[in-house]
Amino acid sequence: MTAIKHALQRDIFTPNDERLLGIVNVCKAGKKKKNCFLCATVTTERPVQVKVVKVKKSDKGDFYKRQMAWELRDLTEVDAKDANKENPEFDLHFEKVYKWVASSTAEKNSFISCIWKLNQRYLRKKVEFVNVSSQLLEESVPSGESQSVTGADEDTLDDYQELNAREEQDIESMMEVCEYAISNAEAFAEKLSSELQVLDGANIQSIMASEKQVNILMQLLDEALAEEMLQSVKEQMDHISQSNRLIQLSSTNNVHLLEEIEFLVNYMDLSKGHIRALQEGDLSSPKGIEACINASEALLHCMNVALRPGHDRLLAVKQQQLLFAELRDAFARRLTNHLNNVFVHQFYRASYLSLPGHDQSSSLSQHSMELMLPKHSPLHRDLLRYAKLMEWLKNTQREKYEGLMGTYVDYMTRLYEREIKDFFEVAKIKMTGTSKEGKKFATLPRKESALKQETESLHGSSGKLTGSTSSLNKLAVQGSSSRRSQSSSLLDMGNMSASDLDVADRTKFDKIFEQVLSELEPLCLAEQDFISKFFKLQQQPVVGGWMEACALECPLLLTTDTLCPQSKWKDTVRLMMNKIFHSIEVELNNLIALGDKIDSFNSLYMLVKMSHHVWTAENVDPASYLSTTLGNVLVTVKRNFDKCISTQIKQMEEVKISKKSKVGILPFVTGFEEFAELAETIFRNAERRGDLDKAYVKLIRAVYMNVEKVASESQKTPRDVVMMENFHHIFSTLSRLKISCLEAERREAKQKYTEHLQAYVINSLGQPLEKLNHFFEGVEARVAQGVREEEVSYQLAFNKQELRKVIKEYPGKEVKKGLDNLYKKVDKHLCEEENLLQVVWHSMQDEFICQYKHFEDLIGRCYPGSGITMDFTIQDILEYFSSIAQSH
The missing domain is CATH 1.10.287 (Helix Hairpins)
Known part of the structure; x- marks a missing residue:
């Protein structure tokens, strides 16, 4: 401090006719450490002016410059924070409060004492001193380097004179x-x-x-x-x-x-204790590590001290620098060897259970019930004790530092690769059900027929959502009881949902996949956090040596000329993570492929779960290894989801109908209902809801198109019946599920159902009173030709006698018989699942009554006063329709 004080007096204050009386090394409280000096000065001319001057080093660091000054008379309060305990913090109250942290409590006390003396000597308005020991204000300033200038110094200050x-x-x-x-x-x-x-x-x-x-x-x-x-x-x-x-x-x-x-x-003097710690300190015990940390920091401080001009030519200085270099190199070698041994010991301790000859009770088969990854927090905790020593090694011996980095990555890559492989094997076993068959299913390539046989053996006669899809191309629409295939699709979803095994299997898969992601996430985050802290990669990047070799494997990760420093160290961490966890992405893709083979609808679960974990990882750190890897895997999951939707659409297009049986509700219509119910359950509050909405639109358009296609090709069932029943089912499904993106399709389904219901009723009912209908068509034609309605009865072909003959041919008994035959015909056309028979029958009743009222109206207008009426009334018609419906 004496040298600094002398330099400041010579370079800054002497040219301004000022004397430096007190100085303290400070930094602003609560901010990054940017040191400066607060100086108490007085002018050499009268009247004397007392100032507090802030001085800092220039950006280049080769000279000091005056930054700010305050008049002491503007100082209202000095707050030392605590009068009883040592505390380097203090506040100076000028127009605003300036909070400072001194480099030591002694310097702070010396500076405050100097301010007090100047205040007592030169100012009338006294400054208020808060939390300052009264003893400090009464006693003289202590001697030493931090001592401020006393009254004797106020009288004279010798200028530095260069030796001649x-x-x-x-x-x-x-x-x-x-x-x-x-x-x-x-x-x-x-x-x-x-x-x-x-x-x-x-x-x-x-x-x-x-x-x-x-x-x-x-x-x-x-x-x-x-x-x-x-x-x-x-x-x-x-x-x-x-x-x-x-x-x-x-x-x-x-x-x-x-x-x-x-x-x-x-x-430039290193204590014997520090030298002994560097040479012989115990790097295994906490106390020994702490002693080595203190000694290494002291050594680095001695080696980095800024020598004054000419010091480097002194023999004693050269000898001391040589001693420091030897101590540094020797301790770096000793530290590197020790940490290498620690890495090896920790690696073999962590992998001890997997070594040959170890008790097989710890094998994978014994741990198959526990889908958990080993935690390495004890290893991290042990190694973090050396974090400060790693930082010292990084600052002094970069080559050894990078060598340790490479050693750690190599060992951890081997450890994690084995643990992750075993972990995913357990997950595959749990997904497929049995250890032996599960491993074979997960690892061996087979034909589709063999896959189908294995799946049936795993899950029984009820069938699992796996196997060949070739049978779908020849599927006949025969009835709901026979709609079953070996692949999950909209064609078989209707029956699959009725199986408790399918529900349990899907729930099990969902839980297993979620557990896999939940285990991987904290593992990767913990390792990334440890790497950043242990290798001190939060601020300064490491590029060179081992890192350059890693960069060759992935050159896009290091662009040291264009990236900011923060991006550089993040890329360094990501390079290390990619090396350590290179197997995660491969294993995840294999697991996803297995889940897709087991049941293509597992892609729905995987899309939701993977999207959620990607979103969570991006919120923590968008550029982290975990976020990047899960994002890559999410692309694969999304492709599988799109492939699943495309497969369902293709299977709809390949459906063929039977020529011998009625169609009823098409399997892909009921399949869409089950798909929507499942999807709404899975995607509730999901981040990727938009993907499902797009899939809905594609599927519903394909369903509509193929319903019309099947209806046009149907020979046994009328087209209007196929359209009416299936669109009624779709309308009911969409109304119940309330899928907002399909609101337009819901209204379209209702419209198509109504149109085809009316068309079927009109076409099926036709003209039950055919001759009577033809007779009145002739009457309407005469009226249209200009014959007055009351004169129609004078036409020979349409007189009252002819009308009575036609009415006589349709007694109530015959009408009822004809309606009974119509009911049987409708019953053959309609399917039982949709239960639209009564709806259709009621519509036919309304249509028949409408025709009856039309005939009565014509009789009343064209044959007034004739007393001619039908053989049956509207009430009779209602009884006919009711009794026929009840009898069947």
Whole structure:
């Protein structure tokens, strides 16, 4: 601090006619450490002005500059935070409050004491001192490097004077006389100090002797006036002045020499305890690690001290620097070997259960019930004790640091690769049901027929959603009881949902897949967090050596010329994670492929789960390894989902109908209902709802198109019946599920159902009173030709007698018989599942009554007063329809 103080006085304050009385090294509280100095100064001219000046190093760091100054009279309060405990923080209240943290409590106390003294001496308005010990304000400022200038310093401040050639030669001669001037700086400093005291005494005696001589000279001057001896008096005075100047200069140079020696001793001296810790410190125990950390930091501080001009030419400094370099290299080797051994020990301890010859009770088969990944938090906890030493190694021996990084990655890659492989094997076994068949199913390529046989053996006669889809191409529409295939599709979903086994299998798959992702997520995050902390990659990237080799495998990850520093260290972490966990993406894709083979509808579960975990990982860190890897796997899952939807549409298009049986509700219509119910359950509150909505639209359009196709090709069942029943089923499904994106399709389904219901009723009912209908068609034709309605009865072909003949042919008994045959015909056309028979029958009743009322209206208008009526009434018609419906 003395050297800094001297430099500030010389470079900043002396040119401004100011004296530096107090100084403290501070940084702003709560911010990144950017050190500066607060200086208490007074002007050399009167009236005296007292200021607090903020000084900091320039950006290049080669000189100091004045940044800000405050008048002491503007200071209202000094808050030392705590009067009883050591606390480096303090506040200065000017127009606003400035919060500072001193480099040490002693410096803070010294500075506050200096401010107090200046306040007492120069200001009328006294500053308020809060949380400051009264003893500190009353006692004098303590000595040492942090001591501020006292009252004596306020009077004089010697300027630094560079040694001239003669003085430099005198100092070198003096150091040659003293043999230990270089080897033992402390002894030499003590000798200089004692000689300085002798010189000070001689100086005082000389001054005292000078006083006597001055008195004598005064008397001689009086005599010289008379005796003309002034020339000898002048020479004597010059001699005394020269003698005093030489004494003072020698004293000043000795002081500066002592300061230089103290600087070297203080900043380039490493304690024996630190040296012993670096050479022999126990790197296995917490206390030993802490001692090594402190010693390594002290060594780094000594090696990085900024030497003053000329220091590097001193033999003692060169010897000390050589000692520091040897200590650094030796400790780096010892630390590297120890950490290598720690990595090896931790690796084999973690993988001990998998080593040959170990107790087989710990094997995979015994742990198949536990789908869990081993936790490595104990390993991380043990290694984090060395984090500060790794940072030291990074700053001093980059090559060894990168070598340790490569060693760690190599060992952990092998460990995680085995653990992840075993973990995914357990997941595959759990998905397929049995260990032996599960492994074979998950790993061996087979034909579709073999896959079908194995699946049936795994899950029984009820069938699993696997196997060949070739049978779908020849599927006949025969009835709901026979709609079953070996592949999950919209054609067989209707029956699959009725199987408790299918529901249980899908629930089991969902839980297994979620557990796999839930185990991988904390594992990757914990390892990434450990790597960042242990290798100190939060701020500074590591590019070179081992990292360059890794970059060759993935050159896009390191673009050191274009990326910001934060992106660089993130890429470094991601490179290490990619190396360690390279098997995760492969194993996940294999697991996804297996799940898709087991049941193509598993892609719905996987899309929702994977999307959620990608979203979670991106919220934590969008650029993390976990986020990137899961995002890549999500692309595969989305492709499988799209493939599943495309497969369902293709299977709809390939459906063929039977020529011998009625169609009824098409299997892909009921399949869409089951798909929608399943999807709505899976995608409730899901992030990827938009993907499902797009799939809905594709599927429903394909369903509509293929319903119309099957209806047009149907020979046994009328087209209107196929359309009416299937669109009624679709409308009911969409109304029940309330899928917002299919609202337009729901209205379209209702419209198509209504249109084809009306068309079927009209076409099936036809003209049950055919002759009567033809008769009245003729009547309407005559009226249309211009014959008045009341004159129609005078037409020969349409007189009253002809009308009675036609009405007589349709007695109530015959009408009922005809309606009974119509009911049987409709019953053959309609299927039981949709239960639309009564709806159709009621519509036919309304249509028949409508025709009856039309005939009665024509009779009333064209044959008024004739008294001609039908053989049956509307009430009779209602009874006919009701009794026929009840009898069947």
